[in-house]
Amino acid sequence: DAGVIQSPRHEVTEMGQEVTLRCKPISGHDYLFWYRQTMMRGLELLIYFNNNVPIDDSGMPEDRFSAKMPNASFSTLKIQPSEPRDSAVYFCASSPLGLLYGYTFGSGTRLTVV
Amino acid sequence: KQEVTQIPAALSVPEGENLVLNCSFTDSAIYNLQWFRQDPGKGLTSLLLIQSSQREQTSGRLNASLDKSSGRSTLYIAASQPGDSATYLCAVRRGGKLIFGQGTELSVKP
Numbered sequence: 001d002a003g004v005i006q007s008p009r010h011e012v013t014e015m016g017q018e019v020t021l022r023c024k025p026i027s028g029h030d031y032l033f034w035y036r037q038t039m040m041r042g043l044e045l046l047i048y049f050n051n052n053v054p055i056d057d058s059g060m061p062e063d064r065f066s067a068k069m070p071n072a073s074f075s076t077l078k079i080q081p082s083e084p085r086d087s088a089v090y091f092c093a094s095s096p097l098g099l100l101y102g103y104t105f106g107s108g109t110r111l112t113v114v
Numbered sequence: 115k116q117e118v119t120q121i122p123a124a125l126s127v128p129e130g131e132n133l134v135l136n137c138s139f140t141d142s143a144i145y146n147l148q149w150f151r152q153d154p155g156k157g158l159t160s161l162l163l164i165q166s167s168q169r170e171q172t173s174g175r176l177n178a179s180l181d182k183s184s185g186r187s188t189l190y191i192a193a194s195q196p197g198d199s200a201t202y203l204c205a206v207r208r209g210g211k212l213i214f215g216q217g218t219e220l221s222v223k224p
Contacts (some may be wrong), residue, residue: 042214043205045212053208093212099165103212
């Protein structure tokens with residue numbers, strides 16, 4: 001199993017540009033999560049999906065952020081327009097259905113907005 | 115609102131010492147608790163998962179305990195090694211959400 005795969009690993013963009021982060025969860029996992037990590041706030045849950053349906057997006061900072069999961073093997077997190085304060089590491093994680101299972105995290109995307 | 119606190123924020127020990135990392139949470143209605151390791155600039159690696167009905171889990175030199183009623187978990191690392199240097203995060207699962215503490219940054223000196 002290749003694990004949770006995120007791309008790109010690093011992204012540097014100018015303020016105002018659109019940024020799209022991508023995630024491929026582990027095959028067979030029903031849950032997919034997007035987290036953001038910063039020094040000040042630690043790890044924050046942005047949104048999570050169950051069977052491709054968004055369940056809780058209360059952590060999404062504002063309307064500039066959107067996430068989609070068009071199928072069970074792919075999800076995107078989009079920021080438009082990007083701002084310097086969006087600079088962070090964005091992690092994707094997946095988990096099987098059932099509360100007996102833990103989460104598996106991807107390697108993250110380090111986003112820098114200049 | 116569930117809050118997760120980890121103490122200490124940073125810890126430096128000489129190689130070979132046994133050590134304990136602490137995690138506390140405010141709401142005992144959790145499904146499970148997971149300990150992760152994060153190396154600088156890297157992702158999160160799962161170390162141990164404890165279900166709410168369990169008291170402890172062991173993997174090699176690591177032992178994690180859970181006392182749900184008091185809202186506490188500990189991660190015990192035996193015979194620490196320089197390769198154990200990393201940030202250790204605990205996270206509690208409530209519903210579909212995994213809520214993280216701020217982590218303990220561990221440095222093991224040769």
